Amino acid sequence: MNTNCDLIVVGAGPAGLAAACSAAQAGLKVLLLDEFMKPGGRLLGQLHQEPGGAWWNGIREAQLLVLGAQEAGAVIETGVSVTGLERTRDNGWTLWTNQGRYRSPYVLLATGAAESANPLPGWTLPGVMSIGAAQVMTNVQRVRVGKRGVVIGMNVLAMAIVSELRLAGIDLAAIVLPPGNALSGSSSDPEAVLESLVRFADLAPNAMLKYGAKLLQSSMTRNIALNLYPKQGIRMMGVPLQLRRCAIEIVGRDAVEGVLVADVTPRGEPIAGSERFMEADFVCIAGGLYPLAELAAVAGCPFRYVPELGGHVPVHGENMQTPVPGLYVAGNITGVESAKVAIAQGRVAGLSIAFSAAAENAPDEAEIKDAMKQVKRIRQEALIQFHPDIARSRAKLYQTETV
Amino acid sequence: MKEASIIVCRCEEVTLEQIRETISKQGCSARETKLRTRAGMGICGGRTCRPLLDRLTAPPEGESASEFPLKVQPPVRPMSFAEWGHSS
Amino acid sequence: MSYGRIEHHPVLGPLPPAATVSFSFDGSHYTAREGESIAAALLASGIRTLRLHEEHGSPRGIYCNIGHCMECRVTIGAKSGIRACLTPVKAGMDIRSGTVLPTPFRQATKSDRSLSL
Numbered sequence: 001m002n003t004n005c006d007l008i009v010v011g012a013g014p015a016g017l018a019a020a021c022s023a024a025q026a027g028l029k030v031l032l033l034d035e036f037m038k039p040g041g042r043l044l045g046q047l048h049q050e051p052g053g054a055w056w057n058g059i060r061e062a063q064l065l066v067l068g069a070q071e072a073g074a075v076i077e078t079g080v081s082v083t084g085l086e087r088t089r090d091n092g093w094t095l096w097t098n099q100g101r102y103r104s105p106y107v108l109l110a111t112g113a114a115e116s117a118n119p120l121p122g123w124t125l126p127g128v129m130s131i132g133a134a135q136v137m138t139n140v141q142r143v144r145v146g147k148r149g150v151v152i153g154m155n156v157l158a159m160a161i162v163s164e165l166r167l168a169g170i171d172l173a174a175i176v177l178p179p180g181n182a183l184s185g186s187s188s189d190p191e192a193v194l195e196s197l198v199r200f201a202d203l204a205p206n207a208m209l210k211y212g213a214k215l216l217q218s219s220m221t222r223n224i225a226l227n228l229y230p231k232q233g234i235r236m237m238g239v240p241l242q243l244r245r246c247a248i249e250i251v252g253r254d255a256v257e258g259v260l261v262a263d264v265t266p267r268g269e270p271i272a273g274s275e276r277f278m279e280a281d282f283v284c285i286a287g288g289l290y291p292l293a294e295l296a297a298v299a300g301c302p303f304r305y306v307p308e309l310g311g312h313v314p315v316h317g318e319n320m321q322t323p324v325p326g327l328y329v330a331g332n333i334t335g336v337e338s339a340k341v342a343i344a345q346g347r348v349a350g351l352s353i354a355f356s357a358a359a360e361n362a363p364d365e366a367e368i369k370d371a372m373k374q375v376k377r378i379r380q381e382a383l384i385q386f387h388p389d390i391a392r393s394r395a396k397l398y399q400t401e402t403v
Numbered sequence: 404m405k406e407a408s409i410i411v412c413r414c415e416e417v418t419l420e421q422i423r424e425t426i427s428k429q430g431c432s433a434r435e436t437k438l439r440t441r442a443g444m445g446i447c448g449g450r451t452c453r454p455l456l457d458r459l460t461a462p463p464e465g466e467s468a469s470e471f472p473l474k475v476q477p478p479v480r481p482m483s484f485a486e487w488g489h490s491s
Numbered sequence: 492m493s494y495g496r497i498e499h500h501p502v503l504g505p506l507p508p509a510a511t512v513s514f515s516f517d518g519s520h521y522t523a524r525e526g527e528s529i530a531a532a533l534l535a536s537g538i539r540t541l542r543l544h545e546e547h548g549s550p551r552g553i554y555c556n557i558g559h560c561m562e563c564r565v566t567i568g569a570k571s572g573i574r575a576c577l578t579p580v581k582a583g584m585d586i587r588s589g590t591v592l593p594t595p596f597r598q599a600t601k602s603d604r605s606l607s608l
Contacts, residue, residue, distance in 0.1 A: 035480070035558050037528065037579050042557075047502060055502050079577070081558070084477025096478065098486045114559055116454050119419070121408040126539040126552030133556030133576075141531035142497045142506050168497050181409065182423060183455050249408075254550050255539050290454055292559075297475035311454065413554070413562065416547055446572070450559040481561065481572060 001101045005031040005075075007353055008095060008104040010082050010295060013041020014339040015331025016110035017065035018346030022371075023108075023353050024072035027360030031104070032074055033097065035081040039066050041112055042332075043339045045135040047164050058139070058339070065343070085299050093299075093326060106326050106353050109295050110346060113310065113332035116287035118153055118178035118187060122250030123285060131286040135161045138168045146282030150259045151175040151239075152247045153286030154193050156386050159236070161284070166237040173278050175239055176261055177246040178287075180268050187287065189268045190229075190243050194222055226266045246270060250283050259283060289336045289386075299327055308393035309335025310386070318372050318398040320349035321356070328353055337390060338382045344375040411459075412452045414445020422459055433460040433473045443473065446481050494537045496524075512582040516565075529575035529586060530556065530563050541565055541575055542589030564589065 007023050009016045012034035024030045034041070040062030048056050069076065077099070084096040085107060092105040115130040122128070127146060129137075131153070134145045148171045151158055162175060178188050186192035226243070233240030242261075248270065249260040263274035289310055296314035297303070301322045303312045313335050316322045320330050330349035331342035348371045351363045363371075379391055387393075406420035417440045425431065425439050433456055436442065443449035443456055453473060498506050509524040516533060523532030530553045533541065540550040541563050554562040556576045563575040566587040575586075 035577060037526070037577060057502065059503065081480045081482070083480045083482055098480070098482050114450065115555065117451060119409050119411055119455065121405070124410055124413055124416075124544075124549055124551060126541075126550050129553055130555050133553055136556045136576075137531060137534065137553075138497065139503065141527055142500070142503075143527075143531045143535045144494050144497060145534070146494070167502060168500055181406065182419060183409075183411070183458055185458070255552070294475045294479045298477050298479060413551075413560065416544065416549070445561075446564070447559065447561040450561075451555070480558075483570070483572065 001103060002031070003103040005029040005102075005104050006357055006359070007031070007106040007108060008033060008093070008102055009074075009108045009110055010034075010095070011041060011110035011112055011331070011333075012036075012039035012066075012076055012078070013110060013112050013331060013342065014043045014061075014065065015112075015333075015342040015346035015349070016041070016108065017062070017069050018343040019108050019110060019328075019330055019350035019353075020074035020076075020346075021065065021069040021072050022347045022350030023359070024069065024074040024350075026351065026354030026362050028106075028354055028357060030069075030072075030074040031102070032069065032076045033080040033082055033095075033102070034076070034078050037078055039076050039078060042132070045132070045139045045164070046160075046339060047139055047167065048160060061339070082295060085295060087299070087324075087326075091325060106328065106357060107299075108320075108328040108330060108349050108353065109293070109299075109314075109333055110329070110331045110342075110349075111292045111295060111333050112342075113289040113336050114292040115157075115285075116290050117285055118184055118287045120152070120179050120181075120247055120249060122252065122256075123283075125250055125252045125256050126254070127252065127256030127281055128250055128283045128285065131158055131161045131284040134170075134282070134284045135164060138165055138170060144170065145284075146256075146280070147171065148173050148280050149282040149284060150247070150261075150278055150280045151284045151286055152178050152259070153187060153288070154241065154243070155187070155196065155286055155288045157289060158284075158286030161286070162239055163237050166239065172239040173280050174233060174242050174245070174261075175236075176242045176259075177264065177268065178285075179246050179248055179270070188246060190226055190264065190266055191222065194226055194243060223266075231263055248275060251277070256281055256283055289332065291333045291335060293329075293333050296322065296327070296329060296333065299324055301327060301329075304397065306335065306393050306397065308387045308389040309397075313397075316397075318348075318375075318394075319352040319368060320345060321352055335390065335394070336386045337379065338386070340378050341375060341382060344371070344378045347371050348375060411455050412440075412442035412445060412449075414447050414451075415441040417442040422456070426460060431460075433457065436460050437473065448479065448481065449473065494535060496535055512580060514580050514582065514584040514586060516586045517588050523580040525582075526579055529565065529573075529578050529580050529584075532580045533575065540588070543591055545589065545592045546594055548591045 006028040009032045020030045043058045046058030081098045093107045095102040180188040233242035258279045262270040301314040330345040354362045409419040539552045554560045558577045
């Protein structure tokens with residue numbers, strides 16, 4: 001059993017790496033565990049252009065964070081799946097993994113987010129994957145997911161990854177809505193989706209769409225836009241964004257051969273007789289993200305349901321501490337936001353833990369407060385707004401004033 | 404859309420129709436639905452369908468919903484008996 | 492060419508060099524770039540079906556590609572339930588897909604029912 005550390009960080013994504021770095025710099029012995037084959041988490045797949053024109057290259061950003069953590073003395077182990085954790089009698093933690101047990105007085109859960117699905121007939125066929133799967137295959141593994149694909153679902157994550165797939169030269173036939181059913185909620189409602197388009201307007205380099213998004217901020221113009229919205233869609237990165245069309249079924253015998261789609265009314269109901277077959281050899285299901293917090297639940301941490309943050313989040317303070325002694329959280333497990341926010345939160349968590357552990361070079365309270373302010377600042381400047389009310393719901397969770 | 408052709412739990416191939424019928428006939432909780440239909444009981448432990456089952460069984464009521472509708476139990480990833488033995 | 496690798500990327504640059512390793516999947520031989528996942532190596536070779544559902548036999552491939560969904564599980568040597576998306580290919584690996592397993596109890600239930608009817 002590995003007992004030789006002060007802090008175990010679960011998840012070597014942006015939050016975990018940043019936390020490991022700041023905690024190790026403060027003098028703690030830090031061990032980072034991740035089940036993927038290389039550190040970086042979902043940051044690895046990210047690739048987009050900043051408003052100033054510079055590229056946010058997730059692979060490079062991850063390398064810098066890994067280097068920072070290692071230089072500070074943190075140890076990173078990959079291929080380790082944490083399967084459970086339990087509080088020990090001496091107020092520490094035992095972690096069960098597929099590589100044996102680990103012990104540590106402090107644990108930081110930085111397990112990120114998982115993708116939600118929008119199930120439809122045929123979605124178990126080979127060639128159907130979550131949109132995040134296509135991102136990893138394309139940008140991290142550098143393998144083509146197929147010849148021509150259809151994306152089902154329109155949300156921030158989908159738009160970001162569609163841009164990345166296009167950049168890699170992957171052909172996409174269309175982005176369509178998921179079919180309306182007991183599970184789809186507002187994701188199959190053209191008006192609700194159109195409203196959310198405003199939030200990712202800055203991601204779309206297409207000037208028309210940006211211009212359109214400004215207009216769409218009023219509900220009256222939104223209604224007009226919806227009625228006039230062309231059935232063949234508006235092109236984004238050369239891909240038709242078909243707000244008035246939904247997928248009905250994914251078709252194929254042994255693998256994806258295409259998608260049956262239908263036109264929908266402005267309210268999202270399929271129009272009888274409008275069905276058509278769209279040829280494709282892969283399909284990406286884009287259902288959005290939810291905080292992956294199962295280990296926090298196992299640890300006995302209480303939860304709050306906060307839709308703005310993506311679902312159930314472990315209760316935590318602005319300093320990233322949970323009500324469970326020795327248990328901290330950072331990154332998307334606390335609510336779905338961009339990688340930059342996760343990095344800033346990770347830094348707060350690392351400093352908070354070092355403070356609590358009275359580490360050799362522990363920060364003072366002012367330093368932690370500064371790091372907390374930095375999280376808010378980065379949240380405000382974020383290019384990708386996963387939800388318009390993140391700041392307000394965070395403030396409510398932390399019972400603090402919003403700026 | 405035919406709910407019988409929509410698989411919700413991929414591991415156990417449980418359809419939307421089976422789950423919705425069970426909920427309406429038995430009026431059951433998330434946990435009971437899981438036990439009756441096996442949705443969420445497959446090898447992935449509900450990693451893919453848990454949020455979907457939550458949507459069908461317990462519409463969250465604002466911030467009063469302070470716990471997961473479905474209890475999470477370790478191991479949160481499947482592991483072999485050999486690995487389990489090695490780690491305990 | 493529908494599958495294969497993204498050799499040139501406008502921002503990420505050319506595919507970094509990597510050693511080639513060979514492995515087998517269901518008895519056929521394939522090559523991989525050292526360090527890549529089994530799922531990536533197979534997809535690059537045009538293999539999308541990694542197993543059949545144990546009970547109903549429906550074909551399955553990668554779904555989440557980050558270790559959550561277990562859809563890509565394969566057998567390596569004597570070890571089953573290995574996630575192809577998280578496991579790096581190693582030279583000489585003998586990888587097998589999953590197939591339909593017998594369900595004796597379900598069969599019995601079915602015949603019981605037909606007898607009682």
